[in-house]
Amino acid sequence: MSRLVVVSNRLADPRKPAAGGLAVALGESLQRTGGLWFGWSGNIADNTADGEGHLHTRSSGKVTLATVDLNQNDYETYYEGYANSVLWPVFHYRLDLADFNTRYLAGYRRVNQLFARKLKALLRDDDIIWVHDYHLIPLAAELRALGCRQRIGFFLHIPLPPALMLAAIPQHEWLMRSLFSYDLVGLQSEADVSHCIRYMTTEAGAELLADQRLRAHNATVQVRAFPIGIDVQEFRRLGQSQDALDTYESVRREYSRRQLLLGIDRLDYSKGIPQRVRAFSELLERYPDNEHSATLLMIASPSRDSVHAYADLRHELEGLCGAINGNFGDLDWMPVRYIHRTVARRRVPGLCRASRVGLVTPLRDGMNLVAKEYVVAQDPDDPGVLVLSRFAGAAEQLKDALLVNPYDTQGMAESIQAALHMPLEERQRRHRALLENITRFDVHWWRESFLAALGASSP
Ligand code: ADQ
Secondary structure, eight states, rough: OOOOOEEEEEETTSSSSTOHHHHHHHHHHHHHOOOOEEEEEEEOOOOOOOOOOOOOEEEEETTEEEEEEEEEIIIIIIIIIIIIIIIIITTTTTTGGOOOOOHHHHHHHHHHHHHHHHHHHOTTTTTTEEEEEEGGGGHHEEEOOOOOOOOOEEEOOOOOHHHHHHHTSSSHHHHHHHHGGGEEEESSOOHHHHHHHHHHHHSSOOEGGGGGGGEEEEEEEEEEEEEOOOOHHHHHHHHHHHHHHHHHHHHHTTTTTTTTEEEEEESOOOOHHHHHHHHHHHHHHHHHGGGEEEEEEEEEEEEEEEEEHHHHHHHHHHHHHHHHHHHHHHHTTTTTEEESSSOOOGHHHHHHHHOSSSEEOSSSBSSOOOHHHHHHHHOTSSSSSSETTBBBBBGGGTTTSSEEEOOHHHHHHHHHHEEEEEOOHHHHHHHHHHHHHHHTTHHHHHHHHHHHHHSSSSO
């Protein structure tokens, strides 16, 4: 059996309990066959004499974790710059927030070349390589340039936007051409796949063959949707832990006379958090029966603080929450509770279960795992209602959620009102259908179907 090599910007120790579902799922594969996980250490170190980051390796069971350090300049240009100020906004349809500084491109190329050089030294001929996410799009092209012939697959965790949006990136031809160095490109949704195929056929002159394979530049790549799932078993187990039960009990007690609405996200402009608060304000305005009752709890974990757009978002949100509490709040009722921090993972299921409505309202999202976690955490006899943006990748699968358009404040307020008053039977029916889908297409299905397709691709 070939060895699996996973490459991602950051890596997590799959055997640490704090690791999320993805790390655990990838780790499981790596442990089974023995494997290598390669990425940035998370450290910013001074450049060494030869200008190369040091390679650190350590073992965790049958898995070797290999990491390199970045220097300050690489961190600013590759990570904060090209990855998070060019690719993240454009791939989330936010051309207005993109900063096409040419320094960033140089850093992005340099780090991808550095990763390729360091990784190549560790590779065996029959390895299967799985590269993750937008930080590393050109990695396969750099590996091929060094003579690597192994099978290489790529999975993009964020959306892939329409062709003309991609074309706004000054280096879009170079960037998208580099996908032809992979044997398989996995995307989150069918919508993303159709954008990719359209770009390749209209902008890159590719020919579309059978089975969503594209041919150009003397290479063939297959592009397919592999919607990522969660580790349902693990999340259920987490929900039965003492911490989760304690969280559930204390939240239920505190909000015993209220209807709780919950939002959990990274504080990111793609997540539609201000839009959610506006819709909640509209709900209180239009449906006064919710006064002194409906309470929106938002837990937004700090993210990319040093990128300007994130600081602006934080200020906007603080203003909105302050205004709504000032306008509607009373001595014994605060309509919005906004917490800017990461809560311990083991508390997430309890929070989800204690809330009547889960609000997942991104303007764009590759998938959105919170939507799936929310459903799995519910009590099947008395489940809460998932209100989900139609612009999350998850909406392609989770048709039984209440699907909303986060740009439509009134429409979203009406859907929240419907969710708060949904009869038990309908809540149970929707929950059953959602849970069935989430359980069937879990993270193991995702990993196994991707690796099977990569194994079957022609090298
Ligand atoms: P993210 O943008 O990080 O992921 P998401 O899919 O929602 O978004 O996953 C976030 C994870 O972090 C969830 O497990 C959630 O429980 C946890 N989390 C978020 N906020 C938290 C908080 N305040 N406290 C504690 N835990 C919190 C990217 C893409 C997504 C895609 C995933 C996986 O942007 O679209 O679904 O990768 O491919």
